[in-house]
Amino acid sequence: MSFRSALIAIPLAAAGMFGVTAATPAEAATSLTCHGTGIDPAAQLHYRTETLIKAPLSTVWKLHTAVEGWPSWQDAVTSVKRLDPGPLRPGSRFRWTTPAPPTPTTPATTLVITSTVQQVTPGRCIRWTGPAIGDGLSIDRGVHVWNFTPVRGGVLVRTEESWTGKQIEADPATAIQYLAPGLDAWLAALKTTAEAR
Numbered sequence: 001m002s003f004r005s006a007l008i009a010i011p012l013a014a015a016g017m018f019g020v021t022a023a024t025p026a027e028a029a030t031s032l033t034c035h036g037t038g039i040d041p042a043a044q045l046h047y048r049t050e051t052l053i054k055a056p057l058s059t060v061w062k063l064h065t066a067v068e069g070w071p072s073w074q075d076a077v078t079s080v081k082r083l084d085p086g087p088l089r090p091g092s093r094f095r096w097t098t099p100a101p102p103t104p105t106t107p108a109t110t111l112v113i114t115s116t117v118q119q120v121t122p123g124r125c126i127r128w129t130g131p132a133i134g135d136g137l138s139i140d141r142g143v144h145v146w147n148f149t150p151v152r153g154g155v156l157v158r159t160e161e162s163w164t165g166k167q168i169e170a171d172p173a174t175a176i177q178y179l180a181p182g183l184d185a186w187l188a189a190l191k192t193t194a195e196a197r
Contacts, residue, residue, distance in 0.1 A: 032145040032160040034125035037118065039143045043162035044169050047180045050158040051187045052151065055194035060155045061123050061148060063194050067094045073193040074186065078110070088126065092117040100134055103174050106167075109134030113142070124148055140165030157190065159183055 031038035032048065039046055053060050063069070065088050070077040076098050083093040095114045102108040115130040125147050132139040147158040161183060168175040 032125075032147050032158055034121065034127040034145055034147070035119040037127060038145055039160050039162035040141065040164055043143070043164045045164070045172055045175050045179060046160065046162040047176075047183055048158070048160040049180075049183050049187060050156060051191050052154055052156055053191045053194050054154040055197065057123055057148060057150050057155050059197050060157065060190065060194045063197070064146065064148075064157075064190060065126065067096070070096065074189050076182065076185065083114075087122075088117050088120055090117055090119060100137055100178075103171075105171055105174065106137040107135060109137050111137065111139075115144075137167065138165060139163045139168055157187060159187065 031041070063073070067080050067088070068082060070080050078097045078099065080094055080096040083095060084091075086092075093114060093116045095112065098111050098113070100106070100109050100111050111132045111134040113130060113132040115128040117126065117128045120126045125145070127143070127145045129141060129143045131141060141164045142161060144161045145159065149156045149158070161179065163175065163179060
């Protein structure tokens with residue numbers, strides 16, 4: 001999950017359309033997908049955003065999927081560790097951390113996110129899922145989908161993420177304040193870094 005999006009990411013795993021209600025069947029039909037699978041359609045918390053990156057698709061894809069390098073270009077990611085070797089593929093896992101500031105109901109903490117790739121088509125899409133756990137704060141399941149579409153002048157990158165869990169669903173107004181800006185910041189950092197290469 002992108003919960004990095006958690007706090008900046010409170011993330012999953014960032015300007016777009018954000019919902020704090022259960023997705024309707026029509027919304028689910030228009031969600032981003034990878035191999036036909038998207039975010040959790042029953043999630044109360046979800047957000048979608050996009051940006052045009054003026055760089056080659058190969059540059060954008062490599063930067064985004066070389067997860068070990070995230071801390072070098074994303075301020076909100078403090079560490080990443082691959083849990084298996086090789087290129088990302090279904091079943092690949094990686095563990096990463098992001099600081100989470102205090103909220104009215106949770107203390108400041110470091111979220112530990114364990115993401116598992118569910119679907120991937122190199123250069124086109126990737127979808128991963130996983131929990132985010134910190135002291136006093138947890139997201140039971142984040143689902144993060146990324147789509148990459150070559151267009152004139154660069155790559156249109158679209159992303160959508162959903163979060164589920166009793167704790168965040170008990171305070172959706174606070175959770176929204178982190179999910180949306182987190183994904184927006186992630187895309188902005190991806191754009192800035194890719195366009196500088």
